Amino acid sequence: MKTAIPCPNCGTEIPIETDTLLKGSRFCCGHCGASVGLCAGSRPVVSKALNAFDTLKRQTRQYRTEH
Numbered sequence: 001m002k003t004a005i006p007c008p009n010c011g012t013e014i015p016i017e018t019d020t021l022l023k024g025s026r027f028c029c030g031h032c033g034a035s036v037g038l039c040a041g042s043r044p045v046v047s048k049a050l051n052a053f054d055t056l057k058r059q060t061r062q063y064r065t066e067h
């Protein structure tokens with residue numbers, strides 16, 4: 001899933017790929033060069049949040065089909 005997160009240093013939106021982020025890759029800010037990434041401890045949290053988001057999307061789709 002493609003998304004963007006604000007740079008912690010300058011606030012510029014950094015385009016990221018969540019799958020890649022969860023694998024431990026870091027992304028660089030195109031403006032100031034700061035790198036952002038997840039520490040190992042926060043990966044399960046983000047993964048869980050993304051799963052919840054997927055479930056929500058599926059439920060929304062079901063709702064549309066039924067009505």
Ligand SMILES: [Zn+2]
Nearest residue numbers: 007010029032
């Ligand atoms: Zn930056």
